Each structure stands twice: as C-alpha cells, then as structure tokens.
Amino acid sequence: AVIGLPLIWVNILVFEALLIGFCSHIILDTVTKSGVEMFYPIRARCVMPGQDKYRLATNSQAEKTVFVLLIVAGIALYPLNRMGITQLLHTFISNISSTVSDVRAWGSDYRVWVEVDGYFQASLRPVNARFEAVTVRSERALLCYDYKTDAVYKIGTDETCNIYPRKIRAIKGEKRRIIVETANLQNEMLSNCLHKKPDIGLTFYSGSVWTDDEIDKKQDPDRYQTVKSTVSGLELDCAQSE
Template sequence: MLAATHAGFATSLYLGGAAVFEYPTDPVSWSLAVFFSFMPDIDIPTSKVGRPLFFLSVPLEKRFGHRTITHSVIGVAILTALATPLYFFYPLCFWSIVGGYWSHIQIDMANIRGVDLFWPSPIRVVMPGKMKYRLEVGSKAEMIVLCALLVFCVGLYPLSGLGLRGGLHQLLKDFDIAYDEFVEVQGLNWYTLELKAIDNLTLEHIKCNCPVLGAWQSGLIIEHNGKARSVGKSQIQHNLYPVDAVLIQGEPLRVISQRVDMKGRSLRWLVENLKANHGYYLLGELYVDADKVVNVSQIEAYHPVIWGGDKVRLHYAKADDLRDYLNLTAIRGEVIVQFWFRPGDRAVELSFNGDGGEIKTPGVLEGMF
C-alpha cells in the first residue's frame, strides 16, 4: 500500500479507538501511530523509513525479503518488547506505537500478495479471500479506499473527543445518559446541563445552560436563576421534567470542605458567624426541637432546605435559602461548608466566630493563605 493509505488507516484506528475507549487524543501519540504505520516497510531500502535507516533496511531485505519478518507476529512481538518500558510511563504512546505498526500489517492483508503473518511459515494471510476484491498498490481501487479513509477520519475526529457514549448523548440528548455520566465523574470538573424542561408545578417551559451541583433521587440538582432545583423523570420527586438534556464538561473543579458542629446552635448563628470571601454551599442533617414551628410551605418536591418533624436537611443550600429556618436550633448534627473553586480563583479567607469561640481553620485551607 502507499504511505498515505497506511497513514489514513492508522489515523482511523487511532481516532476510532478514542471514540470507543474514550482515551484522550494528543499530537504526540497520534504522530507515533502514523509514524509506526510506515515502520514494517523498513525491509525495503527505497521506502520512506528504509532510506534513512538503510543500515537496517538493506540487510533485512537481503536476508528475509519483503513482507516477511517485519510483517509477521514475530515483528510485532519484537516491537512490543522494545516499547514495553513506555507502557509504565506513557501507556497511550505504547499502544499508539504497537497499534500503528499493526495497522500497516492489517491493511497489507488487503493487498493482492497478502502478508506472511506467521513467518517463517509459508502460509500467507489475505483479506478478503477473493483476489478480485483485493487491492493493487497505487491502483484506482486503492485511491478510492484512501479517499474513504480520509472522509472517515474527518467524521471520527469530533467523535474521538466526545467518545462513543458522548456522541450518542449529543445525538439523543437523553437525560438518563447525562445523569449516569455525571454520577461517574462528579467532583472532577465543573459541569453544565444544556436543558429543555417543563416545570412540574407551573408547567412553564424552561430552556437554560445551568450549572450542575449534584445528584438527588435519580436526578440532578442544577442552579437555575440563582436557586437550586432538581431535574428528573419523577414528577413527584423533582421540580423540572427534562425534555432534552446534554451534559457539558467545563473547567477542572477543586472542592474544599469545612465541618461545623451545630449542637446547641441555631442556623441564624451559622449564617451570622460564617464569613468567607468566596461563595459556598451548605450540606448536612440536623436534629431539632420538634415543637418548633416554622412558617414555610414546601409545595415543591425538592428544596435546598428540607424540614420535616425533628429533622432539617441541607442539600446545596445557600445562606438566603435559610431565612425561614434561622430560629431552628440543633440538638445534634453538623453542617458541611463546601467551597467550589475554578482554576485561578484566589485562596479562600475563612473566619468563624461564635458562642463557642473561634473554629480553627483546617490544614488544607491554611496552606492556601
């Protein structure tokens, strides 16, 4: 086959592998795959790799001939052994080298002569079996195959960045795929939900790109117009019913948390004494005096503050969400103050003074000052 055909086939396998196995593509590993797709032809002194490496190509051609040892399982095994140290440091480069080399052998099977895959056995491997369907080097048929490979690579390129599942997600815009994907990767990056939904209470149609905060009851918690709301298929448990949903990955996310013991303290104490130069979310579960009366009406299925009987649950609540609950005093329980950071955000400055004295800044925060 021509060098361009080998490069095109190696590229299609590289990008196809990225789409199926969802490994990240990069210029180095991609270049290695293309370069090593030429390497089996080192047994020809006039080939692209044979000319600069003539001190290897000349003796290889004289001793073994073309498409023998370098196009065999033995040649693949030798290359794999030489490249093995890369596997422990740069596994993608290792697989690019081995995969690129194998791609050359695989497409050469479609040549009229085939390859001596099991050399020194005289058995030749061809694909397809009928000669009339195999390709002659430089023929019109090979040009058609080359053009098809180029078109295939152009189509695979965007899919290689999304992955097969991501590509299906973009195509189907299915909420269940978005939910499953977020559950697997939450906490690693900022995520946005490109959403079309219906408000289960007002039947309002909503279209937004909303930050995703977390998962809840087989659904997602998003921030819409400054308020946390749940999205999911259950009209009883969620605020919004998704019509179309696509999960979009954003910048790397760094989360730092501070635990606060709330025994004998009110939510008003928490809000008034927590001072920070960065926005935060409150999570936790508090047991309170069941005789306390709170003047709230929780019609919505999800709310950042869920109160029932002797228990108050905070789930991605902000200080403003606590205004109807400020007088509730905890018998026991704790609140986690969670800070979310983007790359380049300045260090958090946290102070916490109250009845019990100053709460020490955790070591993970001290290193940031």
C-alpha cells in the same frame, strides 16, 4: 516502532498512535497484489486474501476509493473515539436516566454541567439553559444550581420536580474537590456556622436546625424548596446562606 520507543517517556499516547499507524500500514499492504515482506529478510510475501483478483493493485482507482472510504470512516468515528460508546449513546439519547448515570460517574471528581431543554412544571415556562449538577436525588431526578438566578432546581421526570426535561445531557467539566463538614450546633448560633463558609466555590447546607423562626410561606413554586418548616424547626436541603 522501535525508533519511536523513546516517545513512551514523552507521551504514551503519541507512541500508541505511532504504533497503530505502523501496524495498520503493514496490514493494509497485505491486501495489495504485491503484498508485503513482513518477515524481511525472508523473501516470502504476506497477502490476504489469497487470490489475486480480490486484492488491490497499487495506485489503482479501487485503491484510491478504499483510501477515501477509510478517511470518511475515520472522520465519522472520531466522536466515538473521543467520547466512548457509552457517552456517545447518552448524548444521542439525552434523557434523565443517562444524565443521572453520568453525574454519578463524574460527580465525585469533576464539575458536571447539565444542559436542559424543557419547561417548569408549575408555571409551564420554557427552559433552555445550562446548570451545574449538585447531587442525584433518584434515578429520575437531579438537584442543579443556576448561577444566573442563584437558585436550586430539581430537574427530572417525576411530579415533584421543578423542571421537566424534554432533552437533557451531562457535560464533564474541570476537576474539583468536594469538602464535607459536619457541624453540631448545640448551644451555638446558626450564624456562626454560616460565617465559616469558604470564600470560593459553592457551599450548601443540609440538615435539621431547631429554631422558633418561620420561613416565608410565599416561595417561588418554580424553585426547589431548600428550606422547609418542620414541627421542631427547619429542614435544610442544599440550602445557601444569603
């Protein structure tokens, strides 16, 4: 372990793995009949348990069996080590509550993908696809974007959602940066704001716009209505410019 100290400045995870392996090796040696001289040069040997009949003989069949069991346990516990208890549980549950929790935990710093197996509530068409999470709407609903259809969908278990998920889980993607800008369009054309959008990434518009224009009443019921008519104009909710 002392020899491996320089690894701290190279990669702390490698040093931690070396330290765990070194310590576990010594601890496992204490369960053999010969034990281990843990405080060398003191000749006393450390063993556990104290009675010989409960300890393993070196190179015995019992020792080989324990070795195989430890390898199997290590392989079985690999997902737990990689994902953590919470994420592994969420993957196993695969419901909207766990997905909303993951999106809230990751969404400010990472892109979050949502894998959904469900159906459209309006048309009852089946859905088995991956979307990008846009924002959380409630404990039971998310707004997600589909790159294939260039549409926003509300996914969740309440009756206002477009897609009802039988199974749903979140997957953490790469790092991202979110930029929020506020625009006051008083005496200014909406098109001026739309022309300012970045050339890369996704841009969504939310807010109220006073206008005499009306929107097309024939909207796809399977899609989330990102633009709604109000008494004073239009209400934008994660809308995109065409």
